[in-house]
Amino acid sequence: MAHHVLVPPLTEEQVRAxxxxxxxxxxxxxxxxxxxxxxxxxxxxxxxxxxxxxxAVIHTAPNVKRMPVAAxxxxxxxPVCIGTTTSMRMERxxxxxMSALGVRLIIGKGGLGAQSLAAFGTLxxxxxxxxxxxxxxxxxxxxxxxxxxxxxLNPESLWQFRIRDFGPLRVAMDSHGGSLYADxxxxxxxxxxxxxxALGVR
Amino acid sequence: MTLRIEPDRLVEVARExxxxxxxxxxxxxxxxxxxxxRRETRAGARDVLDVMVRNIAVAESTDNLLCQDTGLPxxxxxxGRGVAVDGVALKAALREGCARATREHPLRSSVVxxxxxxxxxxxxxxxxxxxxxxxxxxxxxxxxxxxxxxxxSENNSWLKMAIPAEGSDAIKRFVIxxxxxxxxxxxxxxxxxxxxxxxxxxxxxxxxxxxTRPLGTVSDDVEGARLEAELSKAVNLLGVGPQGLGGDATAxxxxxxxxxTHITMNPVAVNMQCHSARRxxxxxxxxxxxxxx
Numbered sequence: 001m002a003h004h005v006l007v008p009p010l011t012e013e014q015v016r017a018x019x020x021x022x023x024x025x026x027x028x029x030x031x032x033x034x035x036x037x038x039x040x041x042x043x044x045x046x047x048x049x050x051x052x053x054x055x056a057v058i059h060t061a062p063n064v065k066r067m068p069v070a071a072x073x074x075x076x077x078x079p080v081c082i083g084t085t086t087s088m089r090m091e092r093x094x095x096x097x098m099s100a101l102g103v104r105l106i107i108g109k110g111g112l113g114a115q116s117l118a119a120f121g122t123l124x125x126x127x128x129x130x131x132x133x134x135x136x137x138x139x140x141x142x143x144x145x146x147x148x149x150x151x152x153l154n155p156e157s158l159w160q161f162r163i164r165d166f167g168p169l170r171v172a173m174d175s176h177g178g179s180l181y182a183d184x185x186x187x188x189x190x191x192x193x194x195x196x197x198a199l200g201v202r
Numbered sequence: 203m204t205l206r207i208e209p210d211r212l213v214e215v216a217r218e219x220x221x222x223x224x225x226x227x228x229x230x231x232x233x234x235x236x237x238x239x240r241r242e243t244r245a246g247a248r249d250v251l252d253v254m255v256r257n258i259a260v261a262e263s264t265d266n267l268l269c270q271d272t273g274l275p276x277x278x279x280x281x282g283r284g285v286a287v288d289g290v291a292l293k294a295a296l297r298e299g300c301a302r303a304t305r306e307h308p309l310r311s312s313v314v315x316x317x318x319x320x321x322x323x324x325x326x327x328x329x330x331x332x333x334x335x336x337x338x339x340x341x342x343x344x345x346x347x348x349x350x351x352x353x354x355s356e357n358n359s360w361l362k363m364a365i366p367a368e369g370s371d372a373i374k375r376f377v378i379x380x381x382x383x384x385x386x387x388x389x390x391x392x393x394x395x396x397x398x399x400x401x402x403x404x405x406x407x408x409x410x411x412x413x414t415r416p417l418g419t420v421s422d423d424v425e426g427a428r429l430e431a432e433l434s435k436a437v438n439l440l441g442v443g444p445q446g447l448g449g450d451a452t453a454x455x456x457x458x459x460x461x462x463t464h465i466t467m468n469p470v471a472v473n474m475q476c477h478s479a480r481r482x483x484x485x486x487x488x489x490x491x492x493x494x495x
Binding site for chain 1: 250253254256257260261264266267268269270271272307308309310311312319321352353354357371374375378379382385386387388389432433435436437439440441442443444445446447448476477478
């Protein structure tokens with residue numbers, strides 16, 4: 001259970017050094033991505049000018065405020081409240097996110113499934129669990145919105161955040177086939193009979 | 203004496219309620235966290251609960267939203283005794299207040315047309331905000347409850363048209379299986395809302411009412427109360443835990459709301475509320491507006 005401070009862009013080797021139950025604090029840069037962003041990129045053939053190679057993405061669509069363009073708000077947006085959405089809806093996008101855009105880490109809540117776990121193993125990636133529903137805290141780890149692309153999809157644009165001390169996050173799926181979600185699901189299903197017995201269900 | 207409520211006042215109340223609900227968690231939910239932390243036996247799960255509790259404090263100290271998901275806005279209006287209000291104007295005022303909160307705070311509009319996926323950036327759209335209007339002779343004035351319903355929990359909603367021969371065992375089995383299927387996707391610990399009986403649509407509505415009922419309240423029906431007590435214990439035997447990462451604290455509680463049903467029917471619905479179980483209310487009387495939860 002090691003702690004890693006990571007400053008993307010990351011190499012495959014750095015990501016493969018992560019194991020389930022390790023913790024990670026991320027520095028410098030993070031990209032925000034969501035359902036509509038990935039539908040646009042992978043189903044509708046749109047492209048982005050932003051370079052995600054070796055980077056981490058977070059499943060999010062932020063609350064933002066329009067501001068005059070300035071050093072602190074180069075995009076004309078200031079963060080209001082930035083948190084994390086349920087990852088599982090975006091399960092089928094993990095593989096293209098990694099193979100086509102070179103993403104190495106996905107931050108989300110609730111976990112991803114077997115396809116993503118396979119992609120992490122084959123391509124060298126990991127899933128970092130954040131505590132969902134704690135956006136007020138998460139927002140304090142975000143310094144600025146550095147860039148934005150595909151902004152016609154707002155709030156599901158492709159966001160580039162400048163971050164500081166983002167975490168600690170928990171490695172919940174790794175490149176070695178480990179998944180806390182699969183482990184918990186198996187254990188919980190093994191308790192099903194006991195729960196039904198407690199309810200007097202025959 | 204009749205209290206006349208002007209629509210302009212309601213616009214302001216609807217605006218204020220949306221923002222309040224997003225920022226401050228009700229005391230019963232805070233107490234629910236304290237109870238779960240005390241009972242949790244796994245250290246990892248306690249850490250996750252601690253982050254959630256810390257977030258509640260950060261939201262209050264930074265005057266920020268608890269969660270980025272501004273949800274689907276729901277307004278539950280109860281018209282008490284001695285009130286005169288124009289119903290059509292009331293609905294228009296709630297819509298306007300919802301849109302104003304979104305533009306003026308500003309809030310992320312999480313609402314899109316279901317086919318075009320177009321976002322008007324007002325948190326409004328066809329049929330949204332959801333507005334329910336009911337009547338009560340229990341109090342004087344007009345009460346509005348606002349619930350921003352997050353999608354992580356709402357996406358985990360189920361209806362089963364079980365049959366009488368399956369009995370209440372079908373209801374219990376269904377609830378357990380829904381909690382297992384939801385896993386961490388609903389942002390547990392949740393309030394598991396169970397609707398029992400009614401028509402198909404009423405059953406789902408009852409589940410929503412159950413999921414958004416304050417913690418500590420019990421079903422009005424004796425059998426319903428018994429069922430929710432049993433289910434509350436049982437779901438926390440599963441070990442799904444906070445965020446689906448394992449632990450005792452899978453749910454704050456299971457709530458049951460029921461209605462009579464047809465002799466041939468045995469419907470059960472499940473709707474969940476995430477740990478950011480947000481709601482705010484306002485009571486409008488002749489002495490003014492009192493905000494609460």
